[in-house]
Amino acid sequence: MTTTAISNFSQSAQQAQHWVNEVAGELDWDVPRAYRLLKAVLHALRDWLPQEEMSDLAAQLPTLIRGVFFEGWYPLNGIGHDRRKSDFIVAVRREFGFEEEIDFDRAIGAVFHLLDSHISAGEVDQIRNSMRKALRQLWPAD
Template sequence: MTHTTISSFTQAAQQAQQWVNELAADLNWSEPRAYHLFRSVLHALRDWLSPEEVADLSAQLPVLVRGVFFEGWQPQESPVWDRKKEDFILRIGRDFEHDMLHDADTAIAAVFRLLDRHISPGEILQVRNSMKKSLRQLWPAH
């Protein structure tokens, strides 16, 4: 039983690292900076979605990524009332105040592409459709 548990932790860490590595490669960024962006976008996305959609999306995230996704979540404050693209980008930008994010649209779109590659098309469609049209435009086209 212990071996399975240790193996599960190892697999969860490897899967999370793979996602961060993919994002770093997509953006030609360092892994720490890619993780910072990934975490920031996950938190903003989580706060823009209804609690029901948060639960549905989280069910498809790797265990360790799911922990990052829920870190600090306050469901009573979700979804954010004013969910415009500009506000989403400002939210991400605040997380990068000491490490200027020069092209937020491209960076955010890279995280959305990563999710698009790893989450079922049906769930991605639900997430996309729950967002304002302007923010939806950052998701990969289907």
């Protein structure tokens, strides 16, 4: 393996850690808990978006985060984007694991805020516009 490949892998790991740290910092959570949330929200978002939007989003994610995004993916043929906000939250809760004291609206909003800071504004607008209005409430426009 070349030094460049190792350097790229290390940089990707640092980017992924930075993303998880940002979520942890915004919610005042520990890093493992923030990682579980990031993964759960990314999976729910992936399954809710039309496949074209899902692919466009994935292209802007850091390499290791993109791997997390696609982990366990099974194509739903676009049927997921017609669900309600409550279904999205249930999907996140199911994957995250039940913790009674969590405000999932706020927690999911923290991940969407992270995406706002790292994904192009045009892509964020496209993703938001492909969501149902109720789900967009979790991802308010800045």
